[in-house]
Amino acid sequence: MRKYIAKWTRPLGVAAICLPFVVAVAAADNASPIYGVSLPDGYRDWRVITVAHEAGKNNDIRAILGNDIAVKAFREGTRPFPDGSVIARLAYVYKSSPENDAVFPAPQSFVAGDPTNVQISVKDSKKYADTGGWGYGQFENGIANQSEPLLKSCFACHTKLDRSKDFVFSHYSP
Amino acid sequence: MRKYIAKWTRPLGVAAICLPFVVAVAAADNASPIYGVSLPDGYRDWRVITVAHEAGKNNDIRAILGNDIAVKAFREGTRPFPDGSVIARLAYVYKSSPENDAVFPAPQSFVAGDPTNVQISVKDSKKYADTGGWGYGQFENGIANQSEPLLKSCFACHTKLDRSKDFVFSHYSP
Numbered sequence: 531m532r533k534y535i536a537k538w539t540r541p542l543g544v545a546a547i548c549l550p551f552v553v554a555v556a557a558a559d560n561a562s563p564i565y566g567v568s569l570p571d572g573y574r575d576w577r578v579i580t581v582a583h584e585a586g587k588n589n590d591i592r593a594i595l596g597n598d599i600a601v602k603a604f605r606e607g608t609r610p611f612p613d614g615s616v617i618a619r620l621a622y623v624y625k626s627s628p629e630n631d632a633v634f635p636a637p638q639s640f641v642a643g644d645p646t647n648v649q650i651s652v653k654d655s656k657k658y659a660d661t662g663g664w665g666y667g668q669f670e671n672g673i674a675n676q677s678e679p680l681l682k683s684c685f686a687c688h689t690k691l692d693r694s695k696d697f698v699f700s701h702y703s704p
Numbered sequence: 705m706r707k708y709i710a711k712w713t714r715p716l717g718v719a720a721i722c723l724p725f726v727v728a729v730a731a732a733d734n735a736s737p738i739y740g741v742s743l744p745d746g747y748r749d750w751r752v753i754t755v756a757h758e759a760g761k762n763n764d765i766r767a768i769l770g771n772d773i774a775v776k777a778f779r780e781g782t783r784p785f786p787d788g789s790v791i792a793r794l795a796y797v798y799k800s801s802p803e804n805d806a807v808f809p810a811p812q813s814f815v816a817g818d819p820t821n822v823q824i825s826v827k828d829s830k831k832y833a834d835t836g837g838w839g840y841g842q843f844e845n846g847i848a849n850q851s852e853p854l855l856k857s858c859f860a861c862h863t864k865l866d867r868s869k870d871f872v873f874s875h876y877s878p
Contacts, residue, residue: 574751574878575751577748577749577751578748578752578767578769578794580796580815580816581755581765581766581767581796581816582765582801582813582814582815582816583757583765583798583813583814583815584812584813584814585811585812585813585814586808586810586812587812588812591755591756591757591765592755593752593754593755593767593877595752620752620877622754622755622877624757627756629865629866630873632864633861633864633865633873634760634861636760637759638758638759638760638761638762639756639757639758639759640756640757640758640759641754641756641757641875642754642755642756642875642877645877645878687807687808690806690807691803691807692803699804699807701815701816703767703794703796703816703819704748704819
């Protein structure tokens, strides 16, 4: 890619100057359809809420992280979650680990492979009033998935939960 | 408990004054045999390195967290880990979630149940020179397990790994 940009910018001159602007616009546009949810800065450094494994079609192993507002609400059992709560679900390919199993007495070790996607849930009771106060986004390699049917499936599933859970699957693990 | 303390301290008087001292001594003593590793303050707030599932006898699902030195080393691929690296492995009962499965099209959801134990690995290349530079501790409900055979089994297993891993099972998940 770098090679092509260099080639193209030579005759145009101005293209190299425009590039940072183009990148900035792309970042602002990197939001989910319907909800306009972006990948929050620094979410990978957030604290762990819990971990889980989804078998079946997903076949992933996942860490569920939260920003400070969400983690406080989880720890104190506050429901509904306060506005500003953000939950990040990081999923990875679920795979056995021959490397670990070689050390253990029997095959037993399943670990996180490549990342599959990151899902972000943002609580804003006014902005997302039609979907229980939650807005959703899904990101593959940091890029917002633009499928409207996919994004619609988030609330369609979360709304099936008991109301006491405020549309959230995860329980806090101490 | 509060009720009993109130009852007992009335005739003795001094017991209530002694209590904080007793608690402080207990905390200092709450360290692993062989290595003297304690549960680090605030480890539950540390960043995630990765997640895993151990089947078999463990039957747990786990989050592997690291202090700042360990996370930096994982992210930058620094091996051996620098002194001061601390890794915390938090394990929970691996259990299916009928609550989640009721929402999904098929049984597929496995979540973290009650905590089983927390294992702490501390890198100190001088103090723990005999065990690859690592000291170990295991804690149930915050209490250091005092079994010497158990603690000896840590390095006996970690030492079977390829040397390039510096005796650490986990790989960093982005």
